[in-house]
Amino acid sequence: MEFFESDCFGMHRLYEEEQQHWDYYNMGLHDETYHDESDITNQEVQNENSDIGYDADDDDAQTGEEQEDGTPQEQQGHRRANREMSLDEKRQLDEILVNMEGDSLPFGFLSKLAKKHKVHISTTTRWFQVIKKHLGEGIVIDARTKKLGKTGPKLKVYLDEWLVSVPLYKRTTERSYAAALHVSSSVIHRLKKGRLRTHTSTNHPALTDNHKIARLKWVLSFMNPIPAVGDPTFRDMQYTIHIDEKWFYLNPETRTFYPLPNEQDPYRAQQSKRFKLKAMFMGMVGKPLYDNNKNLLHDGKYGLFPFVKYEIAKKKSKNRDKGTLEHKGSPVC
Template sequence: MRRRVGRKRHQIEWDEIKKIDRRHRTNIRSLSGAIHAPKSTVHRGIQEGKIRSHSNALKPYLSDENKIARLRFFISMLEPSSLQMQPMFKEMFNYVHIDEKWFYLTKESERYYLLPKEDEPYRTCKSKRFITKVMFLAAVARPRFDANGNEEFSGKIGIFPFTCKEPAKQTSKNRLAGTLETKAVLVTKDVIRKCLIEKGYLQFNLNGLNLV
């Protein structure tokens, strides 16, 4: 009597899902409404492998000029001496990769592990919706290992914030006039160049690297 008693399962032609507009297939609820089936049936179909979930990321549109530029960059990263036999990428031991990253000065909610009788921290911010963001310049390179596989250099060169210290012009309820405040700097091409020369020069040369 197995599978012959009880409520009969809802029969679905899973191939018919292809005809449904994708905007009705973004979650289980909208999909179950489009195929007129219970949500449990759709969920069971996912578990049985009849349908699958897919996270789709938006890709940048590449013109023909962009594709050619990417191809040229790819070819420039190949070792010229290896093109005749087996193409190989350059070792890139003399390259430093730099990128800008945004970080908030703090988070709206933080988790701390405290002792039973330790005082809870009291954090304040003028606006929780508009927390100050600071741009950082991160520099990394290829790690170094010796003949035994031991790490000699992790590849982490440094991360430098685009901030400055300025004295407060007027007295307010938050601080007195003349108190040094940390403020974010408007990042431009000249500011990045100055950061690389003044802050990154010593780091790069200590590790024997050249900025490219």
């Protein structure tokens, strides 16, 4: 029982301390007024490290820690486009020199300056320490970055052998391709901008040797008699008509309409989705015909003829009255 009471008392004390922390944070006093022992220790360590010099990597690391903890830098949602300040932005920190009173600044000045430039308060504090150090040594304040050479993540190289190692049936989508390579799908999306290409594959007829021979004979049948001298030629097919049949559904599965905003969506229904109403048409086309003066005689479009028959309804039904002329599909032999 005594252990339970002491445990409850400890939890209540921790709750009061956490509530006090949040009260200071909401009042805007979390960076200047309220500091516990751990904050004082951390500030002393930062002051010792600031004497060594400025390191831009610390800004990146601290910024990353703030983002990983889920604490936003700006509650209004205004975040910097770049994690690191540019040289021109660093030169705008000359407000520190203008407002310096000896070796100190007015109360809350660094916090307001951090909000103005949308950076963490540790960044302005670090630059204040650098400015004081340079002024004490009597040297020019250097705002350039201390990073040498190329910075940032190293460019990853993806070999063609590694990309081709995945079979084609696993390279149909970005997610399946990335899962086979054990990488993120964003990697495949970036590779599509130069390394990979999109190809739409269609099924082709599986031709046998007999099919190929029959097709070759059919093509050779359009050749003119082979002359004794010169290359063989094909017929100009000037008087050849191409005929083909085509099925058309009277009520397609999907149709696109362009109604007005105040119009109702059209409602379509059919008796069966498996046995759809369809009709066969025969199309006839040929080459356009011209005379010797290149005047058009015929455009080559002979017509599109339906295979239907027209009958008069002998009985009345719910769809039409008796005597209505209707068309029905005609069998094709």
